[in-house]
Amino acid sequence: xxxxxxxxIPCFNVEKYLSEALQSILRQSYQxxxxxxxxxxxxxxxxxxxxxxxxxxxxxxxxxxxKNMGIIASRNKLLELCETDIAxxxxxxxxxxxxxxxxxxxxxxxxxxxxxxxxxxxRKNNLSKKLVAIPHQYLSPEYLLFxxxxxxxxxxxxxxxCRKNKVRFRTEISGASDYLFWVELSKFGEIGLVExxxxxxxxxxxxxxxxxxxxxxxxxxxxxxSQLKVFDCEAETEVLARMLVxxxxxxNLDFNxxxxxxxxxxxxxxLQALPKSKYNQEQVRQLLMGMFRRQAWRNGLLGLLIFLNVxxxxxxxxxxxxGFDLLKQAIAFDFRRVIHFFKR
Numbered sequence: 001x002x003x004x005x006x007x008x009i010p011c012f013n014v015e016k017y018l019s020e021a022l023q024s025i026l027r028q029s030y031q032x033x034x035x036x037x038x039x040x041x042x043x044x045x046x047x048x049x050x051x052x053x054x055x056x057x058x059x060x061x062x063x064x065x066x067k068n069m070g071i072i073a074s075r076n077k078l079l080e081l082c083e084t085d086i087a088x089x090x091x092x093x094x095x096x097x098x099x100x101x102x103x104x105x106x107x108x109x110x111x112x113x114x115x116x117x118x119x120x121x122x123r124k125n126n127l128s129k130k131l132v133a134i135p136h137q138y139l140s141p142e143y144l145l146f147x148x149x150x151x152x153x154x155x156x157x158x159x160x161x162c163r164k165n166k167v168r169f170r171t172e173i174s175g176a177s178d179y180l181f182w183v184e185l186s187k188f189g190e191i192g193l194v195e196x197x198x199x200x201x202x203x204x205x206x207x208x209x210x211x212x213x214x215x216x217x218x219x220x221x222x223x224x225x226s227q228l229k230v231f232d233c234e235a236e237t238e239v240l241a242r243m244l245v246x247x248x249x250x251x252n253l254d255f256n257x258x259x260x261x262x263x264x265x266x267x268x269x270x271l272q273a274l275p276k277s278k279y280n281q282e283q284v285r286q287l288l289m290g291m292f293r294r295q296a297w298r299n300g301l302l303g304l305l306i307f308l309n310v311x312x313x314x315x316x317x318x319x320x321x322x323g324f325d326l327l328k329q330a331i332a333f334d335f336r337r338v339i340h341f342f343k344r
Contacts, residue, residue, distance in 0.1 A: 002032040005101055006087040006159070010074040011050065012040040017093035017202065018049050024095045026057055030102040035060045037092075038078050041068035046092075072169045072177050079168060085160040091153035095200040104156035107194050115189035116157040116182065118150045119198040126204075131197055139191040142283040145227050146244060146291070148179040148220065150191060154199040161188050175212060175219030183223060217247040228266070231273035235266045243267075245294045255298040257306075263295060264310050289315055297329035304330045 007025050011018060025035055037060060039047045047064060054060040063081060065074065075089075086108060088101060100119070107117045120133045138149040161167065167184045169177040182191065221237040224244065228235050241247040242255055243263040267288050274281050289311055296307035304327065307315055316323030 002030070003086070003105075004032050004034055004084050005030065005105060005156075006034045006036055006082045006084040007090050007101070008075070008078040008082060008087050009035065009037045009090045009092050010040060010071060010078060011037060011042060011046050011092040012068065012071075012074075013042045013044045013046060014092040015042075015045040015049060018046055019053075020095055021090065021092050022050070022053050022060065024097070025090060025101075026053070026059070027098055028096065028101045029099050030105060033059050033101065034084060036078055036081050037062050038074050038081070039064045040070070040074045041065050072171055075169045075177070075181075079159065079162060082159050085158065086156060087159045088156040089153050091201075093202045093204065094153050095202075097198050097200075099196075100154075100198040101156070103194050103196060103198060107192055108156060108158070111190075111192050113190050114192035115161050115185050116150070116155050117192035117194055118155045119194040120196060121151055121154050121199040121201045122197055123201050123203060125202070129200070132201075133195075133197075134193060136193055136195075137283075139193055140280075140283065141186060142279050142287060144183055144186060144191075145279070145284070146224055146287060147246075148176070148182065150178075150182045151199065151201065152178040152182075153201065155182075157185065158189075161185065173219045173222045175215035175217075176223060177219065179220055180223050183227065213250060217241070217250055220244075221247060228270065230277060231270045233266055233269045233273070236262070239263055239266065242295060243291060245291055255295060257299050257302055260295050260299050260303055260306055263292065264306055267292060267310055286318070289318055293319060293326055297326055297333055300330050300334035303333075 009021070025033065037050045039050060039062070050060070050062050054062050063077070086105065088104065090096060104117050104119065108114060118134065118139070120131065123130045123132050134149050137143060138147070143149070162185065165188055167181065169181050173180060218237065221240050224240055225235050225237060239259055239262045241251070241253055242259040243266060248255060270288065271285065274284055292307055292310060293315070296303040299306070316326065319326045
């Protein structure tokens with residue numbers, strides 16, 4: 001008999017999307033499902049919609065927080081309610097393709113070394129629908145040190161490993177609790193990837209990642225900050241925001257030379273401690289080199305000199321066109337800065 005798989009769906013004020021999300025799960029090619037829907041004190045018709053589905057299909061089990069507890073508490077409650085050894089996360093505003101559960105379960109069955117598998121997905125908003133293909137190397141422990149590309153609502157994972165090792169969503173960080181969840185779970189196995197688009201991921205104004213982008217970015221920075229302690233590295237979050245680039249871009253922060261100099265100190269500390277760590281040295285070095293290049297051109301020719309001080313000529317050789325593109329970007333940045341100065 002096919003093993004039962006739980007689908008964990010936290011809900012809060014998603015009356016516009018819930019029906020389509022639940023229908024996409026009920027129409028899965030793999031049918032032995034326990035669909036746990038947790039309403040987090042919604043004030044719209046979310047609970048009524050979920051109950052209508054539970055009346056029509058006994059696989060849908062409804063639970064409710066009397067008052068709104070937040071996404072972390074809701075996800076942890078779903079973990080407690082889950083009785084199967086394998087489960088899939090699902091957001092109440094997304095859509096799963098019909099073969100999602102079958103393909104991910106097949107992957108985990110044939111890859112016992114993996115504690116989770118995510119997937120490619122379509123990113124959809126009011127204007128477009130774009131395929132997002134996750135490069136396999138983005139799921140490595142080295143990449144997880146700095147970035148999270150795991151699609152949480154497109155992931156199937158081993159709940160028994162979570163129970164055994166007390167892996168939960170943590171409240172100690174400002175946001176991005178899913179990032180920390182996967183970092184902790186990845187200590188007990190590999191992160192796998194089904195290289196097919198199995199989810200349609202909606203972007204809309206009421207979404208957690210859009211409405212709370214500052215808190216999400218702050219949480220990511222805190223997670224990276226904590227992980228870098230393995231290298232005896234103390235990194236301030238405002239410096240990490242520039243070093244990782246995307247948080248500074250998202251929050252429209254400045255990239256000035258003082259932050260780059262402090263980033264250089266962090267990178268040198270990591271490179272010095274790297275040989276004694278469990279991480280692949282070349283992969284971490286390439287990651288650091290890539291992010292420092294992006295910070296360098298934003299500081300013009302002086303930034304390029306600091307980059308050379310840390311990574312030398314090898315850093316230029318590893319850049320596109322042997323560093324010519326980096327040099328061109330740095331000169332262009334300085335030129336724009338001069339033009340801006342005289343226009344004031």
